[in-house]
Amino acid sequence: xxxxxxxxxxxxxxxxxxxxxxxxxxxxxxxxxxxxxxxxxxxxxxxxxxxxxxxxxxxxxxxxxxxxxxxxxxxxxxxxxxxxxxxxxxxxxxxxxxxxxxxxxxxxxxxxxxxxxxxxxxxxxxxxxxxxxxxxxxxxxxxxxxxxxxxxxxxxxxxxxxxxxxxxxxxxxxxxxxxxxxxxxxxxxxxxxxxxxxxxxxxxxxxxxxxxxxxxxxxxxxxxxxxxxxxxxxxxxxxxxxxxxxxxxxxxxxxxxxxxxxxxxxxxxxxxxxxxxxxxxxxxxxxxxxxxxxxxxxxxxxxxxxxxx
Amino acid sequence: xxxxxxxxxxxxxxxxxxxxxxxxxxxxxxxxxxxxxxxxxxxxxxxxxxxxxxxxxxxxxxxxxxxxxxxxxxxxxxxxxxxxxxxxxxxxxxxxxxxxxxxxxxxxxxxxxxxxxxxxxxxxxxxxxxxxxxxxxxxxxxxxxxxxxxxxxxxxxxxxxxxxxxxxxxxxxxxxxxxxxxxxxxxxxxxxxxxxxxxxxxxxxxxxxxxxxxxxxxxxxxxxxxxxxxxxxxxxxxxxxxxxxxxxxxxxxxxxxxxxxxxxxxxxxxxxxxxxxxxxxxxxxxxxxxxxxxxxxxxxxxxxxxxxxxxxxxxxxxxxxxxxxxxxxxxxxxxxxxxxxxxxxxxxxxxxxxxxxxxxxxxxxxxxxxxxxxxxxxxxxxxxxxxxxxxxxxxxxxxxxxxxxxxxxxxxxxxxxxxxxxxxxxxxxxxxxxxx
Numbered sequence: 124x125x126x127x128x129x130x131x132x133x134x135x136x137x138x139x140x141x142x143x144x145x146x147x148x149x150x151x152x153x154x155x156x157x158x159x160x161x162x163x164x165x166x167x168x169x170x171x172x173x174x175x176x177x178x179x180x181x182x183x184x185x186x187x188x189x190x191x192x193x194x195x196x197x198x199x200x201x202x203x204x205x206x207x208x209x210x211x212x213x214x215x216x217x218x219x220x221x222x223x224x225x226x227x228x229x230x231x232x233x234x235x236x237x238x239x240x241x242x243x244x245x246x247x248x249x250x251x252x253x254x255x256x257x258x259x260x261x262x263x264x265x266x267x268x269x270x271x272x273x274x275x276x277x278x279x280x281x282x283x284x285x286x287x288x289x290x291x292x293x294x295x296x297x298x299x300x301x302x303x304x305x306x307x308x309x310x311x312x313x314x315x316x317x318x319x320x321x322x323x324x325x326x327x328x329x330x331x332x333x334x335x336x337x338x339x340x341x342x343x344x345x346x347x348x349x350x351x352x353x354x355x356x357x358x359x360x361x362x363x364x365x366x367x368x369x370x371x372x373x374x375x376x377x378x379x380x381x382x383x384x385x386x387x388x389x390x391x392x393x394x395x396x397x398x399x400x401x402x403x404x405x406x407x408x409x410x411x412x413x414x415x416x417x418x419x420x421x422x423x424x425x426x427x428x429x430x431x432x
Numbered sequence: 433x434x435x436x437x438x439x440x441x442x443x444x445x446x447x448x449x450x451x452x453x454x455x456x457x458x459x460x461x462x463x464x465x466x467x468x469x470x471x472x473x474x475x476x477x478x479x480x481x482x483x484x485x486x487x488x489x490x491x492x493x494x495x496x497x498x499x500x501x502x503x504x505x506x507x508x509x510x511x512x513x514x515x516x517x518x519x520x521x522x523x524x525x526x527x528x529x530x531x532x533x534x535x536x537x538x539x540x541x542x543x544x545x546x547x548x549x550x551x552x553x554x555x556x557x558x559x560x561x562x563x564x565x566x567x568x569x570x571x572x573x574x575x576x577x578x579x580x581x582x583x584x585x586x587x588x589x590x591x592x593x594x595x596x597x598x599x600x601x602x603x604x605x606x607x608x609x610x611x612x613x614x615x616x617x618x619x620x621x622x623x624x625x626x627x628x629x630x631x632x633x634x635x636x637x638x639x640x641x642x643x644x645x646x647x648x649x650x651x652x653x654x655x656x657x658x659x660x661x662x663x664x665x666x667x668x669x670x671x672x673x674x675x676x677x678x679x680x681x682x683x684x685x686x687x688x689x690x691x692x693x694x695x696x697x698x699x700x701x702x703x704x705x706x707x708x709x710x711x712x713x714x715x716x717x718x719x720x721x722x723x724x725x726x727x728x729x730x731x732x733x734x735x736x737x738x739x740x741x742x743x744x745x746x747x748x749x750x751x752x753x754x755x756x757x758x759x760x761x762x763x764x765x766x767x768x769x770x771x772x773x774x775x776x777x778x779x780x781x782x783x784x785x786x787x788x789x790x791x792x793x794x795x796x797x798x799x800x801x802x803x804x805x806x807x808x809x810x811x812x813x814x815x816x817x818x819x820x821x822x823x824x825x826x827x828x829x830x831x832x833x834x835x836x837x838x839x840x841x842x843x844x845x846x847x848x849x850x851x852x853x854x855x856x857x858x859x860x861x862x863x864x865x866x867x868x
Contacts, residue, residue, distance in 0.1 A: 240715030260645030324639035
């Protein structure tokens with residue numbers, strides 16, 4: 124291992140997963156099929172003595188714990204490094220942290236980071252796999268995979284489905300990864316929200332755009348509700364949470380117009396009463412906790428591929 | 433400039449002399465004596481008494497052009513000598529064919545007073561390889577609150593004022609700067625960016641920023657300020673120069689302003705007519721620059737603006753950064769691209785593409801910046817200082833950043849195949865660079 128003094132970049136190590144954009148539909152289907160076979164309670168110790176580093180520069184409950192459970196159920200040793208309480212707090216650079224974890228003996232790094240492309244930077248400089256657990260507003264590949272798995276648990280296929288993603292598309296890595304994944308798998312994706320939260324030219328990603336939720340609901344097979352961060356109104360993106368909830372909040376009144384078997388999804392954490400009402404979150408259409416459960420299986424599948432290196 | 437060695441007396445034989453200021457494009461000999469151009473004519477005969485003293489240089493197949501001028505560079509000294517110094521930056525300049533550079537004031541401390549200007553000029557005299565023309569700050573400390581002492585700065589030797597790196601957000605301050613600068617016949621160079629609109633943006637706003645999940649900088653953030661500054665130039669009659677123009681809309685605004693006779697000039701940088709935003713998909717911070725790389729249609733508009741004279745100048749915006757600022761997450765990396773040692777071949781490429789004639793291309797880096805900065809260089813007249821650049825227009829090579837004289841390596845053109853380079857650079861008749 125050596126420091127790169129030039130800007131020459133290497134290819135990510137085999138087993139890395141940096142984005143859904145880079146995957147072909149066949150690869151996505153393969154991962155989903157593999158995830159189907161994964162059960163944390165009956166896992167083979169394929170990763171025995173492998174050291175998986177969980178490097179989290181941002182808070183996380185679901186992603187972190189499910190990666191950890193997935194890794195441990197397959198026999199791996201996991202170490203959590205968070206930005207607070209580590210040398211990151213002292214201003215250590217991403218690459219120095221990467222080289223340090225490699226030197227400690229990491230066999231793979233799972234990274235969540237607030238800056239788009241941070242996992243890519245790390246992967247270009249390391250010879251071990253890097254798994255993107257969310258990079259800024261860019262991608263959250265394992266989330267899209269678990270979302271697609273959850274849809275497939277309830278529908279025979281993704282091809283031809285109408286999926287509406289509602290809310291803060293602009294800031295959402297979950298939206299971007301799902302747009303790539305779902306469109307590659309043949310679904311129709313509609314992004315819906317106020318124009319201030321729809322990024323420019325998103326139609327170039329192969330989606331339809333709507334600012335009117337009531338027009339999207341009747342045709343939807345799946346409604347993915349995104350978290351609305353409360354500080355958005357201070358960034359001049361919204362006049363108030365109240366108006367947002369009125370125009371774009373998913374509640375049972377709105378769902379009267381929906382298909383009888385519509386699926387309601389949310390990547391969490393929810394702001395109950397803002398983007399989703401409690402009765403919908405806990406209601407019959409909701410598969411929100413199934414998403415969480417599927418997260419473990421999907422992450423086992425990703426780690427399984429590491430063992431195949 | 434170093435004055436420890438004497439200028440050479442030499443004669444350049446059979447070179448193609450391209451001097452836009454005089455509309456000259458012809459094969460002639462050039463006689464350099466005592467640091468000035470003593471004679472230019474078809475066949476210079478040296479008498480037997482002179483012959484031994486003159487070095488004869490065969491320039492056949494080469495171009496002889498006025499020493500090139502880069503009116504927008506960051507030499508980083510004082511304050512960030514680990515990125516670049518006046519010594520290393522001017523070595524990079526002459527290696528790239530430049531004999532004069534104008535250096536921006538965003539040093540530490542800021543060049544907003546005579547002491548800093550004098551420091552830069554002293555360093556340039558003692559350690560520099562080419563002429564250095566300091567640009568002073570529009571506002572004290574670049575803070576955009578109080579205008580700097582232009583009288584003192586002018587007397588100390590600045591040729592222009594700019595808050596480059598930052599826009600002047602306050603329109604009243606910009607108005608006052610343009611008015612006050614008139615007293616000293618100072619050029620005001622504007623970095624056009626509405627900071628509220630660019631709002632922590634990392635790259636051009638559009639389909640690529642949306643795909644990558646990066647905050648975008650809309651073209652309007654530049655164009656609004658271009659429009660504002662044009663209107664303020666019209667209002668005040670102050671001399672305005674718009675730095676690093678990057679968008680089609682800016683080109684249209686400047687074209688219209690020139691038609692109306694408003695005293696405005698403009699520059700662009702090679703990366704804005706060579707590279708587009710798709711490169712940011714690599715997340716490589718070598719492509720992070722402000723204004724950001726734009727779209728192919730902007731590149732076409734910039735080329736059209738160069739071709740029809742809307743854009744007067746090509747300047748590198750040479751902005752050195754070390755690995756400490758660049759080997760980072762794209763979001764955290766510093767803006768900037770170095771260009772002194774890669775500009776010339778990229779400008780020559782415009783000639784082969786049919787965008788510019790050789791005379792027009794050379795004018796963008798000699799006569800035009802000299803005229804705008806009001807400095808007595810940029811042409812090869814008899815009796816003028818012998819600042820000239822010998823260019824081999826044919827040589828093909830790939831850009832090797834490891835051979836750069838610059839201290840920094842943040843060059844997005846590393847490894848690309850180009851044609852044409854400076855093979856000899858003379859400042860005041862002294863050979864300051866010679867390709868071996």
